[in-house]
Amino acid sequence: MRFTFFICLLLTAFRFHDTLPKEAITQMIATEKAFAKMALDKNTPAAFLYFLAPDGVVFEKGMPQNGLEVWKNKKPQGLLQWQPIYAGMALSGDLGYSIGNWQASANEQAPASATGTFVTLWQKQNTGDWRVRADIGVAHKVNPNQALKERFSTFKPSSNSVIQAERFVFMKDFYYWKNAQTALNPHEPHLSEKVLLIRDNYLPIEGKDNAVAFLQKNYQKKLIYTGLKTIVSQATDFACVYGSISGKATDKDIKGCFLRVWQQESNNTWKIVVDVETIQ
Numbered sequence: 001m002r003f004t005f006f007i008c009l010l011l012t013a014f015r016f017h018d019t020l021p022k023e024a025i026t027q028m029i030a031t032e033k034a035f036a037k038m039a040l041d042k043n044t045p046a047a048f049l050y051f052l053a054p055d056g057v058v059f060e061k062g063m064p065q066n067g068l069e070v071w072k073n074k075k076p077q078g079l080l081q082w083q084p085i086y087a088g089m090a091l092s093g094d095l096g097y098s099i100g101n102w103q104a105s106a107n108e109q110a111p112a113s114a115t116g117t118f119v120t121l122w123q124k125q126n127t128g129d130w131r132v133r134a135d136i137g138v139a140h141k142v143n144p145n146q147a148l149k150e151r152f153s154t155f156k157p158s159s160n161s162v163i164q165a166e167r168f169v170f171m172k173d174f175y176y177w178k179n180a181q182t183a184l185n186p187h188e189p190h191l192s193e194k195v196l197l198i199r200d201n202y203l204p205i206e207g208k209d210n211a212v213a214f215l216q217k218n219y220q221k222k223l224i225y226t227g228l229k230t231i232v233s234q235a236t237d238f239a240c241v242y243g244s245i246s247g248k249a250t251d252k253d254i255k256g257c258f259l260r261v262w263q264q265e266s267n268n269t270w271k272i273v274v275d276v277e278t279i280q
Contacts, residue, residue: 020091020092020093021089021090021091021092021093021152021153022089022150022152023093024089024093024094024096024124025087025088025089025096025150025152027130028087028089028096028098028122028130029084029087029098029148031051031122031129031130032084032087032098032100032120032122033084034051035047035050035051035132036081036082036083038050038051039079039080039081039082040079040081040108043076044074044076044077044079044080045071045072045074045075045076046076048067048071048132048135049068049071049072051131051132052067052068052071052131052132052135053067053123053125053131053132053133054068055133056068056131056132056133056134056135057133057134057135057229057242058070058071058134058135058136059134059135059136059242059257059259059278060280061255061280062244062245062246062255062256062257062280063244063257064134064228064229064242064243064244064257067132067135078104078105078106078107078113079104079105079106079107079108079110080102080103080104081102081103081105082100082101082102082103082118083100083101083146084098084099084100084148085099085100085101085143085145085146085147085148085149086098086099086100086148086149086151086196087099087148087149087150087151088150088151088152088153088238088261088263088273088274089150089151089152089153089238090153090233090234090235090237090238091152091153091156091233091235091237091238092233092234092235092237092238093124094123094124094233094234094235095121095122095123095124095231095232095233095234095238095240096121096122096238097119097120097121097122097240097261097274098118098119098120098122099117099118099119099120099196099198099204099274100117100118101115101116101117101118101142101143101145101146102115102116102117102118102137103115103142112142114139115139115140115141115142115143116137116138116139116140117137117138117140117143117198117203117204118135118136118137119135119136119137119198119259119274119276120132120134120135120136121133121134121135121231121240121259121261123231133231133240134231134240134242134259136242136257136259136276136278137278138198138199138200138201138202138276138277138278139200139201140200140201140202140203141203143203143204145203145204151194151273153235153237153238153263153264154265155237155264155265155266155267156235156237157235157236157237157264157267158267159236160234160235160236161236162232162234162236164236165232165236165239166230166231166232166239167230168268168270169230169232169239169241169262169270170227170230170241172190172262172270173225173227173230173241173260173262174227176190176272177224177225180219180221181221187211187212187215187216187219188208188212190271190272191208191211191212191271191272191275192208192263192265192271192272192273193207193208194206194207194208194273195207195208195211195271195272195273195274195275196273196274196275197210197211197214197215197275198274198275198276198277199214199218199276199277199278200277200278200279202214211275220247220249220254222247222248222249223245223246223247223248223249223254224245224246224247225243225244225245225258226243226244226245226246227241227242227243228242228243228244229241229242229243236264237263237264238261238262238263238264239261239262239263239270240259240260240261240262241259241260241262242257242258242259242260243257243258244256244257244258245257245258245277245279254279255279255280256277256278256279256280257277257278257280258275258276258277258278259274259276260272260274260275260276261273261274261275
């Protein structure tokens, strides 16, 4: 009897472990769509002020800034619409991202005046609600891709120390930039097979081979990447680092922002699954 009861508990735990990220990603995407609907029904500032976390950031003037402070000073202007086409979730179901298309226009009937890709980092709050921890975007021509793709962590770390994971990933991200200044092949070892590279003026670049080819051609070694914040899931399988970009490229002063999502694919082996840069 005791053995049977133990097996039932074990099976329940396995089912819970399997369903938690799937249920969480469904909730997160539903929140993303509610966010977009509020922007359409009311206005964009009202939607951001409702769905941003108190410590959520947006990226303006080459720096991450508190989103609530930024959006409370913005007036409704035109129409901003968006639709998620990628979504990723930590095993613990508390941290995820959505990526998709955005379109800006004067109104619903007017053609789009600008289009691009957004990346939003979502975190589940103590209330159970999902709120935006970071929101960043790039501009480029219309993306024909519309189908939603869900992406999950598959490796369960043996250690669950969030503080240790924060420090480890922060330094991993720092040396990823530092080594890129001198190494012959700096990017390939750190990119996941399913990496998404998101840049101004380019459609999202998917897959390691495509990303490496792009970076070999376009990476600017003189730029300085300064990590400012690391956010880690409770399962310590999933982390985000964001910060600022500065320096010179083609003799021009550059200011911008970056956001990278790292995922633990085996014990202490972290790979980049999302890499976003935008230059102001």
